[in-house]
Amino acid sequence: MDNPSSTLEIVHTKTVVSSIVLDASWPEKILALASRRVVVVDAALGQWASWVADRIKTDTVLSLSISEKGKSLATVQKVYEWFGRTGVMRDTLVVGVGGGVLTDLVGYAAATYLRGLPFAAVPTSLLAQVDAAIGGKVGVNTPWGKNLVGAFHPARVVALEPEFLTTLPLREWRAGLGEVMKSALIHGGWLYDALDTIELTGENAALWTPLVKETAKIKVELVNQDLYEDGPRMFLNFGHTIGHALETLLGYGVLSHGEAVGLGALVELALSERLRGLDVQVRIRVYRWMRAWGLPTTFPRLDFSRLWQQLQGDKKARSTGLVWVLLEDVGQPVLVPNIPEDLVRSVIKDLS
Ligand SMILES: NC(=O)c1ccc[n+]([C@@H]2O[C@H](COP(=O)([O-])OP(=O)(O)OC[C@H]3O[C@@H](n4cnc5c(N)ncnc54)[C@H](O)[C@@H]3O)[C@@H](O)[C@H]2O)c1
Numbered sequence: 001m002d003n004p005s006s007t008l009e010i011v012h013t014k015t016v017v018s019s020i021v022l023d024a025s026w027p028e029k030i031l032a033l034a035s036r037r038v039v040v041v042d043a044a045l046g047q048w049a050s051w052v053a054d055r056i057k058t059d060t061v062l063s064l065s066i067s068e069k070g071k072s073l074a075t076v077q078k079v080y081e082w083f084g085r086t087g088v089m090r091d092t093l094v095v096g097v098g099g100g101v102l103t104d105l106v107g108y109a110a111a112t113y114l115r116g117l118p119f120a121a122v123p124t125s126l127l128a129q130v131d132a133a134i135g136g137k138v139g140v141n142t143p144w145g146k147n148l149v150g151a152f153h154p155a156r157v158v159a160l161e162p163e164f165l166t167t168l169p170l171r172e173w174r175a176g177l178g179e180v181m182k183s184a185l186i187h188g189g190w191l192y193d194a195l196d197t198i199e200l201t202g203e204n205a206a207l208w209t210p211l212v213k214e215t216a217k218i219k220v221e222l223v224n225q226d227l228y229e230d231g232p233r234m235f236l237n238f239g240h241t242i243g244h245a246l247e248t249l250l251g252y253g254v255l256s257h258g259e260a261v262g263l264g265a266l267v268e269l270a271l272s273e274r275l276r277g278l279d280v281q282v283r284i285r286v287y288r289w290m291r292a293w294g295l296p297t298t299f300p301r302l303d304f305s306r307l308w309q310q311l312q313g314d315k316k317a318r319s320t321g322l323v324w325v326l327l328e329d330v331g332q333p334v335l336v337p338n339i340p341e342d343l344v345r346s347v348i349k350d351l352s
Pocket of ligand 1: 067068071098099104124128133135165175256257258
């Protein structure tokens with residue numbers, strides 16, 4: 001026997017290209033992906049279901065009642081059952097149409113059914129267009145933590161269609177702005193300054209196109225450096241360490257995801273001041289934006305020891321402890337492990 005070896009190696013080389021389509025050509029791009037397409041759409045979207053189905057030429061549509069509370073494995077099971085009934089096959093394209101809850105959940109169903117079906121995302125909320133539908137993280141909540149069951153399954157096409165935003169309720173504009181603000185804080189540039197003058201109205205949704213594109217671009221750049229979130233992609237979790245814990249502890253849906261991220265950003269900015277010398281003016285500015293947009297700025301009353309315990313189960317926790325995202329300055333995020341409990345307690349007390 002020559003050259004004995006103790007391992008055999010398989011090098012996985014499959015590359016999935018995700019096209020974020022910024023113009024009206026997205027139906028053609030989706031049509032080109034597969035000869036059979038099935039659609040799962042948020043049942044609350046009314047006329048948008050047939051609007052999309054007509055454009056991508058399919059009448060196989062599941063209208064799914066969905067909410068943050070129902071972003072669960074039980075709902076995934078319903079989607080699997082529908083996949084079974086409609087006879088989807090390995091080359092059937094699954095198209096998810098809705099906000100981030102729907103695209104996360106349907107993306108996860110697509111990632112796992114038949115060990116992976118091709119997926120396309122048609123995000124309809126601001127939050128999903130600038131963040132949730134981009135980058136391939138799909139998944140669902142568990143009773144003990146947010147987004148703890150999931151996969152990396154990039155959508156082949158992500159359609160950024162401004163038309164959807166014309167029907168978006170005000171609370172969802174605010175929620176989306178929570179994530180836009182996060183991206184502006186970690187990236188800086190014109191987006192950060194633009195937030196001073198933003199007006200919350202869907203009347204002319206096309207006016208939001210530059211902001212949507214820029215926020216999407218920030219995410220794409222980070223995902224391209226680090227698809228599996230071992231490094232710089234973690235910066236996108238700014239505001240989320242506290243935000244996810246709040247969503248779980250208060251009960252899913254009590255605060256919207258964007259509202260929770262906004263409150264998380266205030267805490268993580270205050271921690272950044274104490275630990276990384278961030279200028280307090282940044283938090284003052286963020287506070288002013290959040291007040292102007294109608295996002296909550298007062299930390300909800302809750303037992304700190306429960307919050308602390310919840311934080312230890314965060315997705316970013318490692319066996320060596322929890323990794324936080326803080327800012328040294330606008331556009332200069334850093335990863336900071338193991339912030340002491342007393343410091344977090346005192347910052348939250350100040351914000352309550
Ligand atoms: N995968 C990721 O990388 C990632 C990133 C950020 C957030 N997320 C997830 O995204 C979710 C939040 O997404 P969301 O804020 O879009 O929530 P959502 O999907 O619940 O949508 C918010 C509300 O807006 C409604 N809606 C959506 N589009 C509409 C439209 N065009 N017109 C009228 N109503 C519309 C929905 O029916 C829903 O009631 C969270 O579960 C969060 O974990 C995922």
